Amino acid sequence: MPQVLDTLDLAFEVNGDAVSVKVPPGATLLDALRDALELTGTKLGCGEGECGACSVLLDGRVVNSCLVLAAECAGAKIVTIEGLAANGKLHAIQQAFVDQGAIQCGFCTPGMIMATHALLADNPTPSEADAKRALEGNLCRCTGYRKILDAVLSLANGGVAHD
Amino acid sequence: MIRTDVATEADAKRTTKEPSFIGKRVPKLDAPDKATGLARYLDDIKLPRMLYGKILFSGRPHARIVNIDTAAAKALNGVRAVITADDIELVPFGFGSDNTALKKGTVTCVRDEVAAVAADTPQIAAEAIKLIRVTYEDLPVVASVAEALADGAPVIHEKAPNNIPFNFDYLHGDIEQGIAESDVIVEDTFNLQRVTHCCLGTSGIIAEFDATGKLTLHSLSQVPFLYTHDLSRIIGIPPQRIRVIQPPIGGGFGSKLDVHPFEPICVFLAKATQRPVRMHFTREEEFFATPTRQPMIIRLRSGAKKDGTFTFRDVKMTLDNGGRTSWGATTPWISMRTFSSLYRVPHVRQDVDVVYTNNIYACAFRGYGNPQATFTIEAQIDSLAEKIGMDPLDIRLKNAQEPGETTGQGMVLRTCGLAECLDTAARNAGWEVKHSGAQKPTHGIARGMGMASLFHVGGGAKIYRSDGCGTMLKVDDFGGVTVQTGSSEIGQGSETVIAQIVAEELGLPIANIRIINNDTALTPWDVGVHASRTTFIAGNSALRAAREARGKLLDAAAAMLKRDADEIDLADGKVVDGDTGEPLESIGKVIRGMHFGGKHELVMTTDFYEPPSKAPDKEQKGDISACYAFGTHVAEVEVDLDTGVVKVLGFSAAHDVGRVINQLGIEGQVEGGIAQGIGYALSEELKVEGGYVLNPTFTDYKLMTTQELPEIKTAFIETQDPAGPYGAKGIAEAPLVPVAAAIANAVYNATGVRITELPLTPERVLAKLQEARGDKSGETYGETCGQPHG
Amino acid sequence: MTVIQEYLAPRTLEELTRLVGDGEAAIYAGGTDLGPRWNKDVVEKPATVIDVKAIAELHGVRVDGEEVVIGACTLMSQIEADPMLRKSAGALAPAAGRVACPQIRNRATIGGNLCNASPAADTAVPLILLDAEVELASVGDDGVVRRRVPITEFFTGPGSTCRKPGEVLTCVRFKPLPDTTSCAWDKFGTRPAMEIAVASVGVMLEQADGVVKRARVGYGSVAPTPLRGHKAEAELAGKRLTAEVIERVTAAARDEINPISDVRAGAEYRRTVIGVMLGRMLNDAAGA
């Protein structure tokens, strides 16, 4: 085994649940989510902050979890894609992505949805320009973005319940 | 015998009925799992005792391996296997049989696989790779096609002493005659860059053996049956002992059409350790160690008569094949179809040299040689139109084929909506007003509009002896239907299309239909996802299986209800009165009636659909596809004449799709293709210099972001192809094909400057503009090198 | 194998400066420069990471006497949205808003941007226009010792600054721009988003009766460090923004920069776009 001199015991909140994990001090939040907590909905697309597939909410802000050290999340509140659907029902954003055809291969989808979540929490009635800007750091190779923006804008017009 | 008349008489009555699912906006079946993070992609799968594999790539473009010392790697705690070419049987594979899983002797590009490890964690595997010491003796590097063809160039593979392993030549008509008939002739040399798929999910595989030596692969292959066959040879395991399970994949676009070396390597690691092994590429590896689109140099000459009639095309293409050969080398088979048959041209010649270099190599990529060919043809059409003073739309309309024509290459256009595509795309774009031939400004912002069309196979392509697909369908006791189809879902939405077809035929809600399409142990044979064939071929097969099941159900229900089978129908999961729609019995009850009593039967049907296409003859002629797809794109751009920035303002696309099956899905395919095409046109280029990849990151390999998304108008021309399911043709690849050509034509319209190289980066565009203005030689710009700061 | 073995998050500046000590450990803020390097496994990872974000003093925007103070850990997204900065920090807020994307702006700090010392750092040129200073702190015999360095002297080369190994950047300070000034800044890249600048340029003008009283010009990505445009400023001083003056200013700008050719762009092209962007800004200012 590699020489990991230290393992951190971290406690934080993920999707409303208090969790504690043991990770090496250099582990990223993405590692902690995917490996330690088996929350594999958050994707690794690049590991360099360039694709947005790993987007999660960290204390309400959307961030690339591949660039966040797990260690600094002690006591933080994290929301991942697994935290949106409730009582067996898709969250309104998820439903809009499904209905509007915003999902093809789906690899970018969790990140897109988290970035959308952050946008709508901030600005419930975004314009197309606002939506484009909010998702500028989320790459999608399949859809060409049109249907993703349609999904976001469908929520802006119809209104969406925020928690 | 091949049955092409998929529509039977009994269906005639129903076809007048408004369909329940066909042509509707149906969300993808797998979307909810993907929206919630439940979908389990390859790197989400962790098997008990699974090890992590990693490859040591040569990192040198051309060198002899003198020695590999793996001792330190083997000694590292947690390392379970280290293998080199000495540890495996080396079976040549790939289209040119010039590749092996691990390399012995010479490495011919930086991505050549030299050794591999399996370890307890990815970190240990990465560390072990660094501990492997390879001694190389560097050989002279052939960094470009020109260098490869120079006198005395180093030979890269001995079987091609001139570095030209393949030619793909083609001819119809007589070029000399075409030249003689021409009033105007244009000639250009085009340079098409190397781009790569950039699937958001990177490549990977999991290999595991059972106690009897049977192999299960969790593989991203989009051609699982051919893949099993090819892989079997490489790893020395009979194909019937290999099972391929395909998890959802993070994008395909042609990248998963070959067996890639990492796949047998992972099998060898699993064999060596007798544990499951997962291999998963980093983004950097994905950029330099997976294949790309072919860079091509294309010299094209084409001509027209004064009235606009096209006379000939004479093409000389040179492909940078890189250091090894994958299926990508065969893209000229498709480009020749575009040269021969995009619009009516009586005389066409294609002459292709595929050239070995020490660059990384290419494979299939959406469009398969067609975007490159289309780019050159459509550029020259605008030049010809200008020379004879014709509107670019008119000259295209003049040469657009009509339904019923056979092209010079022997392809029979039973349906052809090209003229309608041209008209529709132009109308929706406001062509008449916005395509102006006015005086071009020299500074500030200029606007322009350009168009380009496409021709592509729409009903598969018979490049193997069969281009078929199998379906097995069962209707269960509860009115549910399970469809096992050979065709894979790679994000393109085929699963949903098949479910729509089956639901339509059996009068069931989509929710009652389960599609099994990702396990070769269960699914019947299929050629694979390529050539835009899935909707057409798998769709037809599913349609026929469903129709047979429908017949059986109606017969059984008629007997049970003591009615005539003609008088009843299936709707909303029930047997209903054919005229009034009144529900008579549930489908589940009919099935239960069948097996509990009566004749002790079940409704299970199978179908194998082989399209009515022909393999090409020795001259590459023949009706290779059951139908052909057409389309036209019109781009409107803004060019900053002082900085060279090109901005796409709007896009209008019209596609002959035969018939729309899923409106939502097909729009998504078109929009996605346009976005990829914009990247190809404006910003994407994998830069390779001296054999090394310079920009293996998303920061420097520039995909289109949301911010560049133009306004897009899509239109679908429904030509109702008689052979297609409900009249549909395949579309998957088509939308990417004409995009760059339309944009370049729009830039020409805006600036009066023709640029024959891609991508149209600001720097390149400005250099050409300045050259044309005579400001500066323009030569001070251009080739850049080195690593960026910051 | 290099593995991060220790993660520390001191709560006071004093503790921080003591821990930073000889500078062996990595100072860690938003991690948007450090993270990609660590993940790619191309650099030796430090054994110890010291996170500076738990120190309250390093966060936020405040007024201190005549100066505006921006804590080192202030995020790009906070700078972009801060009402005071939008009003009186010239191009700084808009430039922060052009960094990468929301996910990065929610992590990237101004201190990290400056200490990373990329010639492409987007906050550097706006700070040059403000005559800003950075404050550096280290541990001394009697606690924390602070010194100030003008922004133009801070950068010493690509990736290097005059910050000594034991020093921490605590804040950026500048005098708010009066209403009589105007600022413009732009960066150039092949895409409108997610772009590391190929070139950037900014200009601050104080005009009275159509005459330039005071000017500041700065450039990014066209020299080993972000650069102040002394020659362009000299061409502007005391002049009216006529076409000839603008031409002379842009010529001076093209002349005084020292760009390189790399995979992102050629040197000559960088020169051109600097001239074009600056010319357009001055034309706008002349028209206004």
Ligand SMILES: Cc1cc2nc3c(=O)[nH]c(=O)nc-3n(C[C@H](O)[C@H](O)[C@H](O)COP(=O)(O)OP(=O)(O)OC[C@H]3O[C@@H](n4cnc5c(N)ncnc54)[C@H](O)[C@@H]3O)c2cc1C
């Ligand atoms: C995808 C992507 C896109 C980007 N786009 C842009 C862009 O458009 N424009 C741009 O300017 N930058 C860009 N960057 C770079 C980066 O986001 C910025 O430079 C950012 O401001 C760095 O801040 P940080 O807090 O994340 O730094 P960190 O990564 O935490 O640190 C950066 C460096 O500064 C040192 N450091 C940090 N804080 C202090 C301190 N208080 N005292 C002393 N040393 C310190 C660290 O030791 C390290 O050497 C991009 C990065 C990524 C990953």
Ligand code: FES
């Ligand atoms: S994986 Fe984090 S941004 Fe790409």
Ligand code: FES
């Ligand atoms: S749906 Fe495939 S990357 Fe977005």
